[in-house]
Amino acid sequence: MEPVITEIVQKEIDKFANKEVYLHLETTAGAYASHFDEKFFSSGAYIRNALVQYERGKIAGSGPSYRVGLKMPIGWIYAEGITHFEVDSSGRLLLAGHDYSGKLAVCLEISLNPFE
DSSP: OEEOOHHHHHHHHHHHTTSEEEEEEEEESSTTTGGGOTTSOOOEEEEEEEEEEOSEEEEEOSSSSEEEEEEETTEEEEEEEEOEEEEOTTOOEEEEEEOTTSOEEEEEEEESSOOO
């Protein structure tokens, strides 16, 4: 993955607009490491292979982290803290946000095919 280049990411988001796509969206605030400090409140959210169609998408922010919103007819899908991206060999847009120690904090992935 490489640091976000907003122009490239926006073009990739636009490619998936108005198509049925599969989303993977995950956030974590220490959910995988909460057993190390019982006083730390961990939280997270996870959804995989949600089949959606968004009318438009937008990446916003001034860096180093960004927000990505996907506008659907009846609402929004939103991820904040995106720092890196990749278009993989399957054409999927992979967006990730890493915290200051390099750990994954959020990811939003968009694909024309289900994630395995």
